[in-house]
Amino acid sequence: MKFRAPCFRSGVVMATCLWANSVFGGGEPLPFRTGILPLLTKAGCNAGACHGAATGQGGFKLSLFGYDPEEDFERITRELGGRRIDRAAPSESLLLRKPSRQLDHEGGRRLPRDGGAYEKVERWIAEGAPFGSQELCVTAITVEPAVSFLQATNTTFNLHVTALLSNGSREDVTTLALYSSNNDAIADVGKQGEVHVSGRGVASVMVRYSGQVGAARVMVPFGDEAVRDDTFPKDNIIDEHIGATLKRLHLPTSPLSRDGEFLRRVHLDLTGRLPSLETARAFLGGPGSLAARLRVIDDLLASSEFVDLWTMRLTDLLLIGGKRASDDATRSYHGWVREQVALNTPYDKIVRALLTARGPLLTAPPANFFTLANDPRDLAEHASRIFLGTQIACARCHAHPADRWTQEDYYRFAAYFARVSHEGNSIKVSSRGEVDHPKTGAPMSPRPLGGSTITPDTEADRRIALAGWMTDSNNPLFARTIVNRIWKALLGRGLVEPVDDLRPTNPATHPALLEALAVDFSTHGHDLHRLIRSIVTSRTYQITSRTAGINRLDDRFFSHAYLKEMPAAVFLDAVAQVTGIPEVFDGCPEGTRAVQLIGVRTPSYALDVLGRCSRDGPCESGGRPGGGLAQALHLINGSTLNAKFAGGIVTRLLARASPDRERIEELYLRALTRLPAAEELAEWEPRLAAALNPSEAVEDLLWTLLNSREFAFNH
Template identity: 40%
Template sequence: MKTLLSALALVVGFAAAGVAEEASSRRVDFRNDLIPMFTKNGCNAGACHGAAIGRGGFKLSLYGGDPASDYEAIVRQRQGRRIHLLDPAGSLIYRKPAEYVQHGGGAVFEDQSESARLLLRWIEQGASPVSRRELVDVAITPAKHVSRSLDEPIALRAVAHYADGSTRDVTRWTIFKAEDASAVAVDPASATTRVLRPGRHIVIARYLNTVVPIELVVPLAESTIDLADEAQSNFIDQRVLESLAALGLSPSPVCDDATYLRRVSLDLTGRLPSPQQVRDFLDDDRADKRRVLVDRLLEGEAFQQYWTLQLAKLLRISPPQGDQQAAQAYHRWVADQVKRDASYRQLARTLILASGDTHVVGPANFYRTTTGPREQAEFVSELFMGSRLRCANCHNHPLDRWTQDDYHGLAAVFAKVEQGETVRPKPDGQTIHPRTLEPAAERIPGEFFLADSATDGRQQFADWLTDPANPYFAKAIVNRLWQRMMGRGLVEPVDDFRDTNPATHPVLLDQLAEDFIQHGYRLRRTLRLIANSTTYARSANATAENKDDDRFYSHALRRPLEAEVLADAISDVLGVADRYGDQPVGTRAVTLVSPATASPALDILGRCDRSGACESSSRSAGGLPQKLHLFNGDLLNARIAAEGGRLERLRLEGKRSMEVIQAFYLAALSRPPTNREREHWQTQLNGLGSHHARQAFLEDFVWGLLTCEEFVTNH
């Protein structure tokens, strides 16, 4: 064993001699040379020593986010056993990755590799923590590349810029990683990338703490298109059409009136238009009837109810520790804000600064949403900043600017709030920073520490957050409104804003936010803008050219109905109300205060329990259980022919079978049957002899209608 070690040491000795010339030319810089080397080799990745608890008893900061602690881990901890200053090649930090000794991560680099030589040289030079240059920026080129064809090699380059004015090509120490490896191939050796699938793709470049997105575009159509003649209702259409033109995507045509009516009614009021409303709208021949419709919907009570639900979900309103009275007070306050079209900025400030008896002061329940200051910091950052500060709890955020100081600093602000039935300031409240084991200093995330920790830092946080120049606040909410209306956020997920997750339409997002600010932070203003755009009104039927588009809005996206909306829609179509706990008969699901209100239907349909963010639930509402229940369960089967229901009423009114079918089409799909459908159903009806058979057939027809894709989606 020792003979082998001696031989290896000899080899390494030669290697060390070989790098002597390099050593004489430049000292190895721990922060600027060694940390990138560890990152490039994956040593400090989350799957290796960068994990929150490290690996094999050796912990590095994630992607080198904390060089000082990394230096301590490598040189100081464990009595310096990882470094052998007198025998660099005998250092554990070298022998493990070179796999002279067993290493859980296998062989990371070869003896003669640049990584090995760099590491040995640094130890030979005394394993110093000193960094002589301060990195100020990394320029990644290209920032954006548009190719006309697939598989074209694109050279990537990274140049580090230092405070002393010097620069250095750090391409070989930069990690380039495709967000979608099936769409983009990256060759680390040559630092080149190739797009494998048409569309817009992102490659993330990482060097030290800097992460930069590279946008790669290959048009989805081979030929360029001119969309200059496409209708434009407002700036939304202009920005979306610009994007479509760049991608060579032809948009779908605008949808018909019936489709638009159903879509906008569901989006703004969470309910289907009544058959009479459908008939009136289809008969209306005014040119601006869609704008009139939007205005009417925005002013109605149904809008208030539905958007109170949306805000209740956003704020995760739920009875804290079963305290129904508190939840009622909170819900009432939110409903009043929606009714008055209150400024969202003022709403946010009121919530952040709230205190008092939560049975009386509704917004004070904002501090009963979570169980502690850290959870509150996570909640607030996701809610009002669209940022996942939570990723910076255990380590600096690997893909964003947030540090542990930001996370625990904001938590320290909320630690000075007593969370209970009465919310009040708690001047001596504190939270412990896990790295220092000391009380965390209050901090505005990404900005500055608060000077006076004795005062309520919420005021300073609220001022900063709701300042018109704040880069997060307005964008976070308009992006959420866009997602509710369009089915996909401009930034998706909506609570994950960061440079490395860029918006699909950044200029549009900026304009929406600017418009929102300029018009008093009113939700209705932005919803109206979106609803009146041509982009919103496009058909959900994709064309052969744009069928692969799922994010550029060349066609409308089909979206599953939320559990509450679907439950109400079923009740409306069947004319049979569902029961929700001990609420009065006829209570609509969208008006329920508590997400825990007893309701087998809502459970099956996949309602959000508001214990966390609800934004993704509409995409996956119910899933297979929902479908099975719709097909086989009592949700439909026990109510289709119920006494007093629509089917029975139509029968008692003596409606003919085809009239019944047409009535249900209007109620469920907000349109009359097409000629082809009419012919189909007539043919079916003609084959039925007895009254009983027709009755059974109509029940089956209603069942089929309510389980079809067209009914359970907004499209």
């Protein structure tokens, strides 16, 4: 005879409810999930530093921020023989005596005896410590005001938080919600939701209650003076949104970049190359019109260098060629990606191909995506981060503390990858294989993140449904994620930062712009070229990096262009380009540029010290993590620069019978895409004229340029 395992938790809850109702005459006792747990959360009992820690504290463990009410209920009422509550004498319960500091408690006084929370918990214990309705839960919270636009600092106002319960009722939970500000210098928030605004700019207040999260934005203009509306001519939808925000924030806009600044910036951003000497001279000598800029943009978008650079960007994102990959498979995968970039394949089509690929790694290149990991959970984390800009790893062990993802969400999403396996040199998909919930042990049917519908369990490849859902134009995260990444690549800062952490509590600086761009991207066939062109043709992209008055304080509203550190490969190629001596990579054909390297296993000390992306993990910073002393010393005195002075441009310049001024101008044009200023000429002309060793003097000039901040950054 087989015995059916009882739904134990349900049994416990039911028994407790029955007992409580019978004893208390059918009255409505306080429910644990919505009545008691929020009190403990507010008191900090289940915070990460207290009993919410992975191993608990003092032998008492609670789920982090109460993400698992049923388990918390069991630990409080039943663990260790019910040690923590005393139903016969509720006030004698450890659950009250410890946090009220009647007994020694390392966490301090969390529930004062004369407080309402203490009374409620005491009442709940006296009522039999019931769980209450299993169905009753908080389904959403609203935060009011969602956006506060204040005209002055030193202002205080209150947030109001309302919980929407599963039974349709609403509850004011302002005093029970948890608050945190992402910028205390602008807006500090108290425990009761009181916001004190002390600085200028924009801050977000994250609000958390009963597993739900929300956010409120606080905006204070940077200056008292309104900016003139005509300081920022609006060329397209981007400029309209950016201009409107700048106007609201009283942020003046920097003027349009000079031609040299634009030319250098757009070359580096679109192709990873500096403008050639001839290009620079021609453009700087031209009419300097916006039409001329458009021609440059279109030429660059059509160039093979564009394909090289954006292939590198995409391969960095997809972590192609990390430690696990074989050389042949990496070459095949890289070639496939390059082909998609060259053909401007719609982005949704690329992602669908990646997510549904199977077969031999050499002949089915996108299948290499699944070599990122063997575990479906790891694959799910990669897929959500790369394609949805969403980090779900927290939910592997507990509900995400700053997002809505639960363990169930996590494991249901991971279930899409449960039947994928990497066998030999091939990716295979079987008709069996499940991901089990770590606590219940139950196999999880696949469900999209944030979706309500479970994918029917058939023998069909589950990933097809996943790819369809993910790339659907109704999926709010898919288009926003790639739009945000491309925005960051071109503007130096994402509309959401970090670019792989899109969530309601980390709102975009310009939510409407992000949405508008995402909609435009989706409705125009997920066309990457079009998106890139839209951005670089905007005035927002083309304004100068020089600040104008108080916009020097702005680091996120695009009132001026931000300095962008060049990716390691781009920097190394730029050095080779300026010096005229190419970098040589073992095993690669002569003339191979760093951005063209396949994978990351080609040895290059220069790339390593400059901080190339290892592709073992995310490299969203653009490939130059840190910098540090090693990098600085290497650039000052290492082989990357020193080996490129002899021969190359220095030799060619000296071989020409030209005045020193021309030599200086050429080096400035090559390195900085501008002519030297009068004071720079005044510094270098006499030096070169007086030099006993002209070669050394020119080398000094070149060294100085290559070690300058102006060279190292795309500005």
